Amino acid sequence: MAVRLLEKSAPSAPVSVFAAVGAGSRGRVERLFYDPRLTRVLSVRQANVLLVAGSLRDEDHDDLRRLHDQMPPPRATVWWGSDPIFGFDDLTTIAVEDDPVAAIVAAHRALIMVERASEPDLLPNEPANPWRGEGPHGQGGKGMMGGTPYGRPMAMTNDDLRDGLALDAYTAPFGPFLPMLPPGLKLSLTLQGDVVQKAEVLRPPLAQHDDGPTRALRLRRVARLLRILGLDAHADRLQDASRASECGEEVDFAKLRRLVRWSGALAAIPPGLGVVDGRDVRSRMRRWLDELGVQRPDPADPASSEQPARLVDLLEGLEWTEAILVINSFDDKALLAMAPVEKEDGNAEKGEGEHHHHDHSSRDHHSAGHAMNHGGGGSA
Amino acid sequence: MIVLVAATVAALVRSARSPFAAPITEPQKVPFLGGGAPTTHAWQRYHVRYYPMTLLFIAFEMEMMFMYPWAVVFVEEGGKAMMEMGMFLAILSVGILYGWREGVFRWQ
Numbered sequence: 406m407a408v409r410l411l412e413k414s415a416p417s418a419p420v421s422v423f424a425a426v427g428a429g430s431r432g433r434v435e436r437l438f439y440d441p442r443l444t445r446v447l448s449v450r451q452a453n454v455l456l457v458a459g460s461l462r463d464e465d466h467d468d469l470r471r472l473h474d475q476m477p478p479p480r481a482t483v484w485w486g487s488d489p490i491f492g493f494d495d496l497t498t499i500a501v502e503d504d505p506v507a508a509i510v511a512a513h514r515a516l517i518m519v520e521r522a523s524e525p526d527l528l529p530n531e532p533a534n535p536w537r538g539e540g541p542h543g544q545g546g547k548g549m550m551g552g553t554p555y556g557r558p559m560a561m562t563n564d565d566l567r568d569g570l571a572l573d574a575y576t577a578p579f580g581p582f583l584p585m586l587p588p589g590l591k592l593s594l595t596l597q598g599d600v601v602q603k604a605e606v607l608r609p610p611l612a613q614h615d616d617g618p619t620r621a622l623r624l625r626r627v628a629r630l631l632r633i634l635g636l637d638a639h640a641d642r643l644q645d646a647s648r649a650s651e652c653g654e655e656v657d658f659a660k661l662r663r664l665v666r667w668s669g670a671l672a673a674i675p676p677g678l679g680v681v682d683g684r685d686v687r688s689r690m691r692r693w694l695d696e697l698g699v700q701r702p703d704p705a706d707p708a709s710s711e712q713p714a715r716l717v718d719l720l721e722g723l724e725w726t727e728a729i730l731v732i733n734s735f736d737d738k739a740l741l742a743m744a745p746v747e748k749e750d751g752n753a754e755k756g757e758g759e760h761h762h763h764d765h766s767s768r769d770h771h772s773a774g775h776a777m778n779h780g781g782g783g784s785a
Numbered sequence: 786m787i788v789l790v791a792a793t794v795a796a797l798v799r800s801a802r803s804p805f806a807a808p809i810t811e812p813q814k815v816p817f818l819g820g821g822a823p824t825t826h827a828w829q830r831y832h833v834r835y836y837p838m839t840l841l842f843i844a845f846e847m848e849m850m851f852m853y854p855w856a857v858v859f860v861e862e863g864g865k866a867m868m869e870m871g872m873f874l875a876i877l878s879v880g881i882l883y884g885w886r887e888g889v890f891r892w893q
Binding site for chain 1: 812813814815818819820822823824826827828829830832833
């Protein structure tokens with residue numbers, strides 16, 4: 406009885422979808438999740454359906470395969486305006502112009518009713534970093550911090566930016582499908598706790614050519630920041646207004662502006678964060694708010710210097726939330742100019758094994774400024 | 786009894802996964818980083834920022850813990866109890882002074 410009830414109600418529940426966003430499709434993915442039949446989840450581990458929207462770069466393919474395999478079964482993939490990459494079969498492809506919601510819901514329903522088989526792993530079933538134990542207890546090396554337990558080198562000590570306390574700095578790649586980063590942006594962050602010690606751009610964000618109506622674009626931009634600040638309901642309101650203004654409906658911009666002002670979102674952003682050309686994150690958001698209902702395109706920044714600020718310099722020393730706020734406080738064009746690729750991404754190719762953190766002298770690198778060159782990493 | 790129930794529930798929760806769920810494959814064990822794979826082991830030591838604050842809290846709390854029983858016997862004991870409390874506070878305040886020097890009172 407109970408099982409049958411569950412069986413009946415499960416397919417009608419909203420589908421948990423993780424969106425891997427490619428070039429030029431950020432806006433339409435955001436519009437898509439306004440549909441109540443879908444829920445956007447922030448980790449692929451919570452998803453049943455992987456939605457791949459827009460075209461991907463070749464170097465992102467490995468990341469997409471890894472992402473797909475992290476999704477727990479039963480799982481399905483839906484391609485929306487993008488070419489399926491090698492390895493996937495049982496394809497569900499939707500053209501850019503079409504609405505994929507029906508296809509996603511159908512795929513989910515088929516998965517639950519066991520009419521459609523769950524997609525198998527694309528990567529071989531072997532550890533990404535095989536166990537290389539050595540030493541008397543198989544711990545992986547000499548001393549407390551040495552060696553490579555579970556196939557990966559240990560994080561090595563580095564001075565903390567704030568008080569110089571030497572504890573472990575952890576380096577990991579983030580992106581290109583991390584939902585809080587702009588699509589395509591892949592960063593290598595060295596973290597101490599949640600403080601960014603060092604940032605490098607591995608891959609630039611994908612161009613979004615958001616050439617829809619500027620009003621809708623501005624609303625979505627503010628909505629993104631609100632979502633990061635944890636004001637989901639406010640973000641939904643702005644998202645809805647953005648959809649309405651695209652459909653040509655009447656939108657009360659003054660009311661929305663008041664809504665955001667009274668939410669305290671501006672006060673929740675720490676002052677002096679990510680200052681470029683005398684503007685911090687808070688004043689950039691205030692400017693976006695002021696321009697909410699304005700039709701004309703973004704004014705060119707008159708004060709912009711000939712040497713554009715580098716995103717990686719802005720991120721150093723910030724906590725994770727602050728860093729994410731800074732990244733999302735720039736429009737796509739500005740971010741693209743600020744995020745030139747400086748380091749080869751060693752993740753796609755294998756052979757990252759012989760790795761930066763082996764030398765103890767890495768703490769000296771820090772005091773030498775941020776020309777910290779991680780061993781075999783590449784040019785800084 | 787409570788322990789027994791908790792143990793039973795824990796055993797049930799543990800066993801609930803195995804018969805139905807597919808085995809976890811190696812690619813699924815990789816942590817979610819938005820596509821990338823970690824290159825460094827996850828074991829790491831980082832600075833617990835609230836740690837000095839907890840030490841400070843303990844210093845003040847110990848004071849209070851001793852002061853309650855002390856207040857009960859203070860009238861009977863008189864000057865001797867006063868001396869004892871003075872010594873106790875002196876020792877504790879050395880700790881607080883040390884914390885002050887180390888920057889405990891600066892908010893990070």
